[in-house]
Each structure stands twice: as C-alpha cells, then as structure tokens.
Amino acid sequence: MVTTTRTQDLASQLADSSLFRTKGFVNGQWVDASDGLSFTVTNPATGEKLGEMPNMPRSQIQEAIVASKTAFPLWAKLTAHQRQGYLLKLFQAMEENANDLALILTAENGKPFAEAKGEIAYGAGFVSWFAAEAVRTYGHTVPSPFPNTRNTVIKQPVGVCGLITPWNFPNAMITRKMAPALAAGCTMVIKAPAETPLSALAMCALAERVGIPPGVVNCVTVEKGEREAACGLELCENVNVSKISFTGSTPVGRLLMKQSSGTLKKLSFELGGNAAFIVFDDADLNLAIEGVIASKFRAGGQTCVCANRIFVHAKVYDEFASRLAKKVKAFKPTVLVDVPKECAIASEETFGPLAALFKFEDEDDVVVRANDSEVGLAGYFYTKDVSRTYRVAEKLQVGMVAVNTGVIAQTCVPFGGVKQSGFGREGGKSGIDEYMIEKLITIGGI
Ligand SMILES: NC(=O)c1ccc[n+]([C@@H]2O[C@H](COP(=O)([O-])OP(=O)(O)OC[C@H]3O[C@@H](n4cnc5c(N)ncnc54)[C@H](O)[C@@H]3O)[C@@H](O)[C@H]2O)c1
Numbered sequence: 001m002v003t004t005t006r007t008q009d010l011a012s013q014l015a016d017s018s019l020f021r022t023k024g025f026v027n028g029q030w031v032d033a034s035d036g037l038s039f040t041v042t043n044p045a046t047g048e049k050l051g052e053m054p055n056m057p058r059s060q061i062q063e064a065i066v067a068s069k070t071a072f073p074l075w076a077k078l079t080a081h082q083r084q085g086y087l088l089k090l091f092q093a094m095e096e097n098a099n100d101l102a103l104i105l106t107a108e109n110g111k112p113f114a115e116a117k118g119e120i121a122y123g124a125g126f127v128s129w130f131a132a133e134a135v136r137t138y139g140h141t142v143p144s145p146f147p148n149t150r151n152t153v154i155k156q157p158v159g160v161c162g163l164i165t166p167w168n169f170p171n172a173m174i175t176r177k178m179a180p181a182l183a184a185g186c187t188m189v190i191k192a193p194a195e196t197p198l199s200a201l202a203m204c205a206l207a208e209r210v211g212i213p214p215g216v217v218n219c220v221t222v223e224k225g226e227r228e229a230a231c232g233l234e235l236c237e238n239v240n241v242s243k244i245s246f247t248g249s250t251p252v253g254r255l256l257m258k259q260s261s262g263t264l265k266k267l268s269f270e271l272g273g274n275a276a277f278i279v280f281d282d283a284d285l286n287l288a289i290e291g292v293i294a295s296k297f298r299a300g301g302q303t304c305v306c307a308n309r310i311f312v313h314a315k316v317y318d319e320f321a322s323r324l325a326k327k328v329k330a331f332k333p334t335v336l337v338d339v340p341k342e343c344a345i346a347s348e349e350t351f352g353p354l355a356a357l358f359k360f361e362d363e364d365d366v367v368v369r370a371n372d373s374e375v376g377l378a379g380y381f382y383t384k385d386v387s388r389t390y391r392v393a394e395k396l397q398v399g400m401v402a403v404n405t406g407v408i409a410q411t412c413v414p415f416g417g418v419k420q421s422g423f424g425r426e427g428g429k430s431g432i433d434e435y436m437i438e439k440l441i442t443i444g445g446i
C-alpha cells in the first residue's frame with residue numbers, strides 16, 4: 001500500500017534511518033501507547049501517510065512525569081560543565097545529522113527543504129547558545145542591613161518541566177525549550193505536536209545517542225482532541241511538574257494557565273502575534289519591500305512574528321503597493337490593498353501568505369492603530385530618522401521591535417511578547433532563567 005511505501009520512503013531517504021522514530025520516548029525506552037491506540041502523521045504536501053504514532057492515555061503521561069521526577073536529582077546534581085558537555089555533543093550530533101533532520105521536518109511540516117535546513121541550523125543554534133549559558137548561571141551576594149549577616153543568592157533548576165510546542169517550527173520550538181532546560185539542570189516531558197512529532201522524536205534519538213541519561217528527556221505523543229486535552233491537563237495539574245513552557249495559540253495558552261492555577265506552576269507562554277509592519281514616508285523602500293517579504297512570507301506566513309498588518313504612509317503607499325504586488329506575483333500569495341479598519345485581518349492573526357495593506361498619514365495615529373490589538377509580540381518599522389526610531393520603538397506595545405529589517409528572531413536575544421502574546425523570554429541571556437529559581441541563603445552570627 002502507498003502508506004507503507006511512504007513510511008519506508010522517508011526512512012530510506014535518510015542517511016541514518018534510526019532517526020525516523022514512530023514510538024514515544026519514556027524513561028529511555030521507545031514505547032507504543034500502553035493501550036495500543038495510535039494516530040497517523042501525514043505529509044501535508046502530498047497527504048501521504050508518514051507513520052503511525054502512539055496515542056498515549058493519561059496514565060502514560062503520568063509515567064513520563066514519574067520518570068522525569070526520578071531522573072531530576074541526578075541530572076541536577078551534575079556540574080554545569082558536565083551538562084554543557086552533553087549539550088555540546090547534542091549540538092554536534094545535530095550538525096552531523098542536519099540533512100536528515102531537515103528531511104524529516106520537510107516531510108511532516110511541508111516547508112521547503114531549504115527552509116527546513118535553515119530551521120535546523122536555528123534549532124542547533126539554541127543548543128550551542130545554551131551550552132555556553134550552562135556555565136554562566138551566576139548567583140550573587142548582597143550586603144545585609146543586619147550586623148554579622150551575609151546574603152548569597154544562588155540559582156537552582158526549577159524541576160520537571162512540561163514542554164508543549166506547535167507544528168510550525170517542529171525542531172526549533174523544541175530546542176528553544178529543551179536546551180535551556182537541560183542546561184539549567186531540569187528534566188522534561190515534551191508533548192510533541194500531533195502534526196509534527198517526528199522531529200521531536202528525532203531529537204530524542206540524538207539525546208539518547210549522546211548519552212543523556214534515561215528519564216531526563218521524555219517525549220509523549222497524543223492525537224489532537226480528547227487525549228491532547230487529557231495530556232495538557234495532566235501536565236498542568238500534576239504536582240510533580242514544576243513548570244510549563246508553552247508555545248502556541250493564545251486560546252490554548254489561556255486554558256493552560258487556568259489549568260495550572262491549582263498547582264501554581266512557573267509558566268512561560270509564547271503565544272500568537274499580530275505584528276504591525278510600518279513603512280514611514282522617509283523609509284528606504286527597497287529595504288522595506290525586502291523586509292516585508294522576509295517577514296510576511298517566511299514559512300508561508302505561518303510564524304508568530306510574521307507581519308500581519310502592513311501600514312504604509314500615504315506619500316509612498318501607491319509605489320510600495322505596486323512594487324510589492326509585482327514581487328509577490330512571482331509566487332502564490334495575495335496582497336490586499338486599501339483594507340478597511342473593520343476587517344477581521346486588522347485584528348486577527350492571519351497565519352498565511354496574505355498581505356493586507358493599510359494607509360496612514362500621521363505617526364501618532366499609526367502607533368495607536370499598531371497598538372490596537374489584544375496581543376503584542378513583534379513590531380516592525382522602516383525609517384531613516386533616528387529620533388523617530390527611539391520614539392516609535394518605545395511606544396509600540398510588543399516584546400520585540402525590528403527597525404529597518406524584517407528578521408527579528410535570533411538565538412542570542414530574548415524572544416517573547418507582552419499583552420496576550422504571553423510572558424517569559426526564550427533565547428538570549430535570560431532564556432535559561434525561565435528554568436531556574438533564585439534561592440536566598442542568609443547567614444547570621446558571623
Ligand atoms: N510566540 C511564539 O513564540 C510562537 C511560536 C510559534 C507559534 N506560535 C503561535 O502558535 C499558533 C499556531 O500553532 P497551533 O495552531 O499549533 O497552536 P495550538 O495552540 O493549537 O497548538 C500548540 C500546541 O498546543 C497543543 N495543545 C492544544 N490544545 C491543548 C490542550 N488542551 N492541552 C495541551 N496541549 C494542547 C497542540 O497539540 C500543540 O502541541 C499561532 O497562534 C502562533 O502565533 C507562537
């Protein structure tokens with residue numbers, strides 16, 4: 001049958017077919033669902049079947065949490081330099097297997113192979129970044145107001161983490177959480193996205209290969225719907241899980257936050273965006289068109305930081321619109337001009353290759369319109385005026401601002417939003433702190 005052939009096809013295309021895994025990874029074992037249920041993963045470009053994955057019941061999520069809890073003291077006790085060693089090996093393994101990881105990613109997600117290769121490099125970048133950060137989790141000392149007393153603040157791993165990620169970046173959204181968690185000394189249960197679990201499991205295969213001990217990294221798979229909800233509930237309600245890091249939509253973020261309230265977990269939420277992309281009348285239009293294409297059409301418009309509402313100053317609107325439309329004609333997206341404020345696209349994330357252009361005349365007005373959104377992840381603008389650069393950047397209600405560039409995400413800087421785009425930062429200097437707690441040790445009688 002086509003389905004079986006297809007599964008073999010993907011495995012046989014890989015230089016290392018052992019990276020193609022269709023079982024979950026719990027306590028160092030590759031496992032089916034304990035009750036034998038499964039779901040199908042398909043290639044979204046062809047509709048063909050890639051594999052049959054375990055559809056795990058809630059009891060198996062509990063097992064993964066227990067494995068993670070058991071492994072935690074041992075992993076946390078390693079020196080930061082030992083954990084750094086594992087991360088460096090993992091980075092090297094990703095580099096050596098980049099082609100295979102990208103083939104798997106393209107097959108299950110549908111993004112072009114070149115973009116998949118780019119994502120693997122981006123994902124590996126988080127592993128190398130946090131390998132370096134592992135040995136920099138500095139504490140500090142603070143002078144005490146009390147006599148004969150000394151204060152020391154140390155950082156410790158938070159514990160077992162539940163990591164939940166979406167399908168649009170099947171590798172990088174996982175390494176952006178897994179690498180800092182490992183570096184900090186945490187253990188984890190990854191809930192792989194149902195659409196793209198193969199990339200997550202390939203990362204587990206590499207983690208196993210570089211010798212990360214059983215139970216430190218676990219990956220559970222569940223079908224969308226009832227078991228997905230049960231898995232989420234277990235991760236949120238289980239007292240042995242100390243932290244949830246979630247990347248996905250705002251409605252699911254709200255639900256997970258509600259569900260986590262009973263156990264008051266540490267949370268990091270990277271949620272939806274609705275980025276404004278503003279072209280002022282003094283902008284370099286060549287740069288702005290290049291930037292809007294990079295930002296709007298990356299991953300087919302399916303990234304959380306994609307330009308969603310494109311505001312163009314009236315003086316350059318016609319030229320910008322016609323030049324953009326000309327470029328865009330070469331591929332399959334759509335440009336909408338003169339979009340009324342009331343349209344859904346003015347307030348909702350499109351998550352697709354559709355560019356909506358709005359006209360503006362005044363700086364203050366465009367800032368108000370850009371901020372008129374319940375979410376605030378990324379914002380872009382183009383200008384040559386340095387004063388305006390600071391003025392507008394400081395007024396935009398977002399976590400990340402890009403000026404004269406359409407590329408915002410980098411492993412070395414904090415990524416995250418404000419308002420209903422969530423909270424917490426991934427990557428950069430602060431990314432590892434999401435997986436650590438500060439502990440005060442105050443000593444008197446000295
Ligand atoms: N801010 C960021 O860094 C970032 C990055 C990528 C994607 N996103 C956002 O993600 C969204 C697109 O992804 P999506 O449609 O897959 O989002 P989604 O919220 O539907 O799913 C994300 C993940 O949550 C899981 N999930 C869904 N319901 C759950 C539940 N009840 N309990 C536990 N887990 C559950 C899904 O299986 C998936 O693994 C967009 O809104 C996009 O902006 C944000």
Ligand SMILES: N[C@@H](CC=O)C(=O)O
Pocket residue numbers: 168169302303304305409415
């Ligand atoms: N585009 C973001 C992820 C959101 O979808 C990134 O590059 O990290």
